Amino acid sequence: MSAKATLKLYELSDDYLEAMEALAEIDDLPPEAIADTLEGLAGAWEDKALNVARYVRNLEAEAEAIIEARDRMERRAKAARAQASRLKAYLKGELERTGLKPKAPDLAVRLQNNPPSVVIDDPAKIPKTYLRTEPVTTVLKADIGAALKAGKRVRGAHLEQSTRLVIR
Secondary structure, three states: OOOOOOOOOHHHHHHHHHHHHHHOOOOOOOOHHHHHHHHHHHHHHHHHHHHHHHHHHHHHHHHHHHHHOOOOOHHHHHHHHHHHHHHHHHHHHHHHOOOOOEEOEEEOOOOOOOOOOOOOOOOOOOOHOOOOOOOOOOOOOOHHHHHHHOOOOOOOOOOOOOOOOOOO
16 A cells, blocks of 8 residues: 655645745756746645645634534523523422422422622612722723824824735
C-alpha cells in the first residue's frame, strides 16, 4: 500500500515564494518557462486554498446546526421548567388551602417555612451604615470611535484596521 504525501498549504506557499525568488535570480530563463512554473505552483496552491475554504465553510455550517439544536433544546428546557413552576405553584396553593400532606412510598409532599428574608420598604430611610456606593466606569468605545474617525485625538486610544477572511 503506497501512501501519497500531501503538501500542506503553508508548504505550497513556501514552495511558491522560493520558486519566485529562484526564478528571479536566473537571467536567461525564457518568460514562458517562468510563467509555466509559477502557474503550476499557483494552481496547486489555489486548489489547496479552496479546499481549506470549503472545509472552513463545512465547519461553520456544522457549528450553526449545533447552535440551532442547542437553541431548540434550551427552548424545550425553558418550557418544561415553566410548566413545572406553574404546577408547583398550583400544588403549593392547594396544600396551603387544604392543609393536607400527601405521601407515597417514593414521594412526600409538604410545606416548609423558608428562612426569613430582608424586605426593603423604603431604601431612602436605610442608615448609611448599611449602604455601600460603588462607582462604575464604562469606556464609551462607540463615542471614542466616532471622535477618532472625525479626526479628533483621544489620549489612550487609537483606530486600528484589521482584516478578515471572507468565504462566499
